[in-house]
Amino acid sequence: MLDFDQSCHRKLGFSLENKLVFGRKLYKQALTIARVVSPSQLAIVPSPDKEPVDPDQNHVAWTSVKQERWEGELVVQGEIPLWLKGTYLRNGPGLWHIEDYNFRHLFDGYATLVKLHFEDGRLIAGHRQIESEAYKAAKKNKKICFREFSEVPKHENFMAYVGDLSKLLSGSSLTDNANTGVVKLGDGRVVCLTETQKGSLVIDPNSLETLGRFEYSDSLGGLIHSAHPIVTDAEFLTLLPDLLKPGYLVVRMEPGTNERKVIGRVNCSGGPAPGWVHSFPVTQHYVVVPEMPLRYCAQNLLRAEPTPLYKFQWHPQSKAFLHVMCKASGKVVTSVEVPLFVTFHFINAYEEEDEDGRVTSIIADCCEHHADTSILDQLRLKNLRFFKGEDVLPDARVGRFKIPLDGSRNGKLEAALDADEHGRGMDMCSINPAYLGKKYRYAYACGAQRPCHFPNTLTKLDFVEKKAKNWYDEGAVPSEPFFVARPGATEEDDGVVISLISEKNGGGYALLLDGSTFKEIARAKLPYGLPYGLHGCWVPKK
Ligand SMILES: CC(=O)/C=C/C=C(C)/C=C/C1=C(C)CCCC1(C)C
Ligand SMILES: CC(/C=C/C=O)=C\C=C\C=O
Numbered sequence: 329m330l331d332f333d334q335s336c337h338r339k340l341g342f343s344l345e346n347k348l349v350f351g352r353k354l355y356k357q358a359l360t361i362a363r364v365v366s367p368s369q370l371a372i373v374p375s376p377d378k379e380p381v382d383p384d385q386n387h388v389a390w391t392s393v394k395q396e397r398w399e400g401e402l403v404v405q406g407e408i409p410l411w412l413k414g415t416y417l418r419n420g421p422g423l424w425h426i427e428d429y430n431f432r433h434l435f436d437g438y439a440t441l442v443k444l445h446f447e448d449g450r451l452i453a454g455h456r457q458i459e460s461e462a463y464k465a466a467k468k469n470k471k472i473c474f475r476e477f478s479e480v481p482k483h484e485n486f487m488a489y490v491g492d493l494s495k496l497l498s499g500s501s502l503t504d505n506a507n508t509g510v511v512k513l514g515d516g517r518v519v520c521l522t523e524t525q526k527g528s529l530v531i532d533p534n535s536l537e538t539l540g541r542f543e544y545s546d547s548l549g550g551l552i553h554s555a556h557p558i559v560t561d562a563e564f565l566t567l568l569p570d571l572l573k574p575g576y577l578v579v580r581m582e583p584g585t586n587e588r589k590v591i592g593r594v595n596c597s598g599g600p601a602p603g604w605v606h607s608f609p610v611t612q613h614y615v616v617v618p619e620m621p622l623r624y625c626a627q628n629l630l631r632a633e634p635t636p637l638y639k640f641q642w643h644p645q646s647k648a649f650l651h652v653m654c655k656a657s658g659k660v661v662t663s664v665e666v667p668l669f670v671t672f673h674f675i676n677a678y679e680e681e682d683e684d685g686r687v688t689s690i691i692a693d694c695c696e697h698h699a700d701t702s703i704l705d706q707l708r709l710k711n712l713r714f715f716k717g718e719d720v721l722p723d724a725r726v727g728r729f730k731i732p733l734d735g736s737r738n739g740k741l742e743a744a745l746d747a748d749e750h751g752r753g754m755d756m757c758s759i760n761p762a763y764l765g766k767k768y769r770y771a772y773a774c775g776a777q778r779p780c781h782f783p784n785t786l787t788k789l790d791f792v793e794k795k796a797k798n799w800y801d802e803g804a805v806p807s808e809p810f811f812v813a814r815p816g817a818t819e820e821d822d823g824v825v826i827s828l829i830s831e832k833n834g835g836g837y838a839l840l841l842d843g844s845t846f847k848e849i850a851r852a853k854l855p856y857g858l859p860y861g862l863h864g865c866w867v868p869k870k
């Protein structure tokens with residue numbers, strides 16, 4: 329890896345609120361674990377997955393990024409529309425090793441930010457590592473130093489382990505590796521995010537330089553939040569799970585501030601801990617708070633070795649719920665039990681009205697994994713790197729929830745369209761942002777052309793016709809299709825869809841599809857293939 333300047337170095341700090349948030353319950357569990365595990369067990373080096381990696385099977389999508397940074401103009405085949413002016417940014421975990429130690433899970437990798445800047449039909453691309461404290465410390469010390477999604481730093485001895493537990497309670501041992509998403513706030517600041525609050529890092533969308541931590545100036549505390557806030561020009565909404573008194577705070581931050589204010593609180597209806605909230609949907613007037621039976625697990629947080637469900641636990645007996653909070657009043661207007669579900673990503677939600685304009689129900693759509701948590705295991709690098717042609721990707725669908733607002737206690741969950749339309753793979757979605765919270769017709773996502781072990785198509789979903797259009801390049805791994813609307817468009821699908829493709833031969837290209845026909849309009853080859861990435865955002869040129 330090339331070296332880079334360390335100018336952004338900032339001292340690690342943690343607030344008193346953070347120190348207090350896990351509280352006594354977690355502290356007791358920490359002590360219990362410390363007592364029952366012998367010192368020899370504690371000197372655990374998280375063992376990398378042992379299976380040898382077959383180089384023929386080592387797809388560039390699952391291979392660490394080649395170098396620290398690169399930037400250059402790409403040769404464009406086809407035509408980039410002249411109205412497309414701005415920068416597409418994509419974040420994701422692109423570096424999965426430190427020295428000769430290999431990470432285990434897709435979500436563990438150190439963040440790689442990619443940009444595609446479009447102007448006058450030209451395309452300037454670049455990528456750069458995000459300089460989180462976790463990444464800088466790992467490079468300096470040649471080992472991981474913070475708790476990542478599944479990796480835990482090695483403890484030299486028992487005392488170091490106990491010290492680490494107390495750092496876990498304060499949050500100081502958690503990662504700030506902002507490898508999941510990137511958002512443009514209403515005030516223009518661009519922030520990379522992950523599920524730890526400290527992993528909110530401000531970046532420069534042109535140079536991709538890490539500018540420093542986004543410090544929340546309120547005293548709400550907590551260590552974690554949803555990886556996917558809802559961000560518009562007017563606000564930033566997110567959920568803060570409360571592990572101590574199971575529930576969620578729904579909070580809002582105005583552009584130009586760093587202060588989140590509480591809209592309201594939802595108490596969990598089941599289970600010993602809140603459900604994992606990677607994302608959540610909103611309608612025009614309501615926030616939908618999902619309570620998945622895949623719940624955070626304090627004990628698993630404390631473990632040195634990953635459990636099959638990492639920091640989570642599956643509690644089918646605790647049931648699944650959706651809560652609906654009025655954005656204006658913070659009141660929970662209904663909490664309904666729904667069929668068990670597993671999702672990372674909600675797609676959108678909207679209100680349904682009767683003929684008098686009264687809201688009768690809420691529709692909320694998500695990429696739903698048939699209440700099966702095995703997708704988390706499928707995203708282990710060992711599984712992603714070994715594809716022998718078997719059809720091992722678990723089925724997924726567009727799960728459509730219907731939440732009645734008439735006081736009924738149960739909501740429904742059905743597929744919004746026949747999942748065979750998109751090969752029974754479904755994740756990594758986007759919509760036209762003008763339709764956020766409103767009745768909508770189209771979504772873009774990754775589907776499957778089977779046999780496969782990972783979503784390998786780009787798919788346009790039409791919820792009215794209940795049809796999908798699919799794009800496929802044999803052996804290629806496409807990342808989340810991201811919709812950018814044409815300025816002045818009146819049709820929902822008038823725009824382009826951007827994706828970055830990692831090819832089977834180690835190459836890669838940026839791809840532009842027409843949002844309406846879903847046909848290719850341009851592509852531009854990158855100098856080398858990039859690793860898979862997760863979520864993106866659009867920064868329009870001013
Ligand atoms: C990449 C992605 O989609 C998710 C990343 C999730 C992360 C990094 C979660 C990290 C966590 C910890 C380090 C400890 C606390 C729990 C949890 C939020 C899972
Ligand atoms: C890539 C992924 C799921 C693929 C399943 O089919 C999930 C990513 C989650 C984090 O952003």
Ligand SMILES: [Fe+2]
Nearest residue numbers: 555606672863
């Ligand atoms: Fe995500």
